[in-house]
Amino acid sequence: MTAMSTTTRPGAASPPKAGKTSGGGPRRRRRSLPNGLPWILPALIVSVGLLYYSIGYTGYISTLKWDGTSPNPESVGLDNYGLLFTDPIFWTALRNTVLFFLVTFGVQTALGVFCAVLLHSRIRLAVVYRVLIFLPVVLAPAIMAPVFRQIYAAGGQFNDVLGFLGLGFLAQPWLAQSSTALPVLMAITIWQWTGLNFILYFAAMGQIDSEILEAARIDGASNWRILVSIIWPGVRGTTIALAMLSAIGALKTFDIPYLVTLGGPNFATEFLGTFIYRESIPLAHVGYAGAISIMLLLLAIVMAFIFGRRRNSEER
Amino acid sequence: MSFSSVGRTRLVRVVAAAAIGGLMLTVSACAGGGGGGGEQGSATEGEVNWWGFTPDLGVGEDYIALFNEEYPDIKVNYKFVPISQYDAALRPALASSSGPDVYDVAPGGGIASITAFGGSAIDMTPVLEDSLGDDWASQIAENGVTGLTTSDGKLAGLPVGSTFGGTLWINQELFDKYSLTPPTTLDEWVEVCDTFRANGVGCLAQGAGQVAFDQDTLQSIADSIEPGLWTKASKGDADWSDPVFVEALEIWKKLFDDEIMVPGALGLQQYPDANNLFQSQQAAMVMMGTWYMQYSTVAGMTAAISAAGVGSPVPFTAISIPFPDVSGNGNPASLYGDPDYGLAVNSRSKATAAATTFATWLTTTTAGQQAVANALNTIPSLKGVEPDWDNVELVNPDVQRPSLQALIAETATVKEPRLSLVSADLQQAIGVAATSVAGGQATPEDAAKTLQETMKRLG
Numbered sequence: 001m002t003a004m005s006t007t008t009r010p011g012a013a014s015p016p017k018a019g020k021t022s023g024g025g026p027r028r029r030r031r032s033l034p035n036g037l038p039w040i041l042p043a044l045i046v047s048v049g050l051l052y053y054s055i056g057y058t059g060y061i062s063t064l065k066w067d068g069t070s071p072n073p074e075s076v077g078l079d080n081y082g083l084l085f086t087d088p089i090f091w092t093a094l095r096n097t098v099l100f101f102l103v104t105f106g107v108q109t110a111l112g113v114f115c116a117v118l119l120h121s122r123i124r125l126a127v128v129y130r131v132l133i134f135l136p137v138v139l140a141p142a143i144m145a146p147v148f149r150q151i152y153a154a155g156g157q158f159n160d161v162l163g164f165l166g167l168g169f170l171a172q173p174w175l176a177q178s179s180t181a182l183p184v185l186m187a188i189t190i191w192q193w194t195g196l197n198f199i200l201y202f203a204a205m206g207q208i209d210s211e212i213l214e215a216a217r218i219d220g221a222s223n224w225r226i227l228v229s230i231i232w233p234g235v236r237g238t239t240i241a242l243a244m245l246s247a248i249g250a251l252k253t254f255d256i257p258y259l260v261t262l263g264g265p266n267f268a269t270e271f272l273g274t275f276i277y278r279e280s281i282p283l284a285h286v287g288y289a290g291a292i293s294i295m296l297l298l299l300a301i302v303m304a305f306i307f308g309r310r311r312n313s314e315e316r
Numbered sequence: 317m318s319f320s321s322v323g324r325t326r327l328v329r330v331v332a333a334a335a336i337g338g339l340m341l342t343v344s345a346c347a348g349g350g351g352g353g354g355e356q357g358s359a360t361e362g363e364v365n366w367w368g369f370t371p372d373l374g375v376g377e378d379y380i381a382l383f384n385e386e387y388p389d390i391k392v393n394y395k396f397v398p399i400s401q402y403d404a405a406l407r408p409a410l411a412s413s414s415g416p417d418v419y420d421v422a423p424g425g426g427i428a429s430i431t432a433f434g435g436s437a438i439d440m441t442p443v444l445e446d447s448l449g450d451d452w453a454s455q456i457a458e459n460g461v462t463g464l465t466t467s468d469g470k471l472a473g474l475p476v477g478s479t480f481g482g483t484l485w486i487n488q489e490l491f492d493k494y495s496l497t498p499p500t501t502l503d504e505w506v507e508v509c510d511t512f513r514a515n516g517v518g519c520l521a522q523g524a525g526q527v528a529f530d531q532d533t534l535q536s537i538a539d540s541i542e543p544g545l546w547t548k549a550s551k552g553d554a555d556w557s558d559p560v561f562v563e564a565l566e567i568w569k570k571l572f573d574d575e576i577m578v579p580g581a582l583g584l585q586q587y588p589d590a591n592n593l594f595q596s597q598q599a600a601m602v603m604m605g606t607w608y609m610q611y612s613t614v615a616g617m618t619a620a621i622s623a624a625g626v627g628s629p630v631p632f633t634a635i636s637i638p639f640p641d642v643s644g645n646g647n648p649a650s651l652y653g654d655p656d657y658g659l660a661v662n663s664r665s666k667a668t669a670a671a672t673t674f675a676t677w678l679t680t681t682t683a684g685q686q687a688v689a690n691a692l693n694t695i696p697s698l699k700g701v702e703p704d705w706d707n708v709e710l711v712n713p714d715v716q717r718p719s720l721q722a723l724i725a726e727t728a729t730v731k732e733p734r735l736s737l738v739s740a741d742l743q744q745a746i747g748v749a750a751t752s753v754a755g756g757q758a759t760p761e762d763a764a765k766t767l768q769e770t771m772k773r774l775g
Contacts, residue, residue, distance in 0.1 A: 154580030173580025265582040266751040281404045
């Protein structure tokens, strides 16, 4: 209980009797107001007003054929949604999103757990390693994108390193090929976000009862057995939370593909975010882009719902 | 912490009212103000905000400095927005009441499209009549007016100058170093590139990931096969599945297969990647048009080389050459072009009068157009204005000046448009055809067929 909640306010009246609904209006309204309402009201109004207004307005725009500036948009009902489901670029973007999520989440999880386990053991310079692993998380993609464009260019440093290692036959224009551009974006994302997985797993592992680990060791369990049977189940909640964040992050992916490959070559790295941008800005199909945005929102909600249910069932 | 119930109720009301008021203000601000109307403000004083994707910042500021010699009481603030971000920045700005007073527009459906942004501009026809008289049409480049006129007949921008594609720019010093002559056929082009590659220099820098520039190369190839068919197809008078375009895509693919293009061209953007490769002398050729004349000057090229990441920039001799006869049909290389950009005056501006003064000065007066000519950024739209060569510091005047003069003279004969007939949808469809063929995902026949089907579906 906080001090605030136990304070008796001067002038506060006792609750009215049941059935008496008139005669004490203002006093009764005052009593029904929660304590924190004045403080959250501005944020509530802004979030409900702006956020949900924006969602509603986007929903409205999605029913228009509109270039974004014309004063006379044409209402087309749900035609934009019909168009969306027959648009191969939409399905390419969706497939890329799913692949992107599966690979980045899988690798980030494996690396995050591996690094967290490693740094929970007593190794020298652990703090330095922690900083090094986490550092990419705080670097802005806009800063890193040109660097990666240079590294993975046909004459870039990645190919130079391959050549230095005697693997020059593997050198290729990584960002210029449909087959390699998406994996490069995945690698960049994994490099950038593994630090977050690591730090969350590191914290979650700190919550596992050390006595259980001790007991397992006394019983002769190997490190691998302890990892699989004690640590991994112990951090399952973190894994589900990270899966949800990764899934929604994959749906919203925009910066890295836009800055590194512009969604190309030939839509090989198109995501829903870049697709929305392409349709709304260069092509000025603002109504259609609204329909894609609503679809993205629905997918995000479905994802959150699925992972939320999974988490609830785990907790039960 | 506590407060009286009366005070609390009052606070709730005040906070709620403030929040709702703030929200309404925000929404109303987002919704923007009213439309245009008559001229706003003074024509000889005030502050004008100009947004553009071209010219470069320094050139824009030079224009303003010259303008201020004549109109010292009009302050012009030039905001240079990179071409890749221009549409994204301009669209919401024009939808608000705080957008630019003057902004760049361009013909066609690409960047700064007159189709997309012409609706926010005032009609400039009366301005031209005031400035140049009733025979204004005979005094400025014809394509400047047609390219910047909207479908409903409004002249949405005053043309600053025209720009033309269809040329290659070469690093003359690298050609001289390896005793090479500019290629005139596909076979010669392959040989030249073999030599450059053998010496560790890339050949043709092309940002094939940036569709507008693929379009230039494809149009040049198509013109080499059958001049004029590209323009016909752009108008809808010919099919994109025509064998000429299939052959054009086959030759386009050969540019990649024969390694005329630098490695990884499909992953490059024309700006900055291809431009930087040329400016840093990592590539000997680049597919650019007349807008590249600006890098013939010492100042222009020094700045460009520096921007390409070269520590101690040393300007080199860059000249334009005709696009090689890649089909072997013997057709002469052609130029195609339209207004580079025009200046539109925002109908919502609070300073339309001063904005109009600036736009009119730069586009219709001899002083303004001379400044445009001397920057070598674009071919002036006012007829009879040519660069004042004695005041233009070229890197290698003996070689570059005759080359530039010939190029400028040739633009006077151009009939084919470059971008004005190409909608954003067509541009994307051409880009898909180009990149899918280059990447090996489609045959030239299939890509041309898909392009035609796409354009038919889009109407």
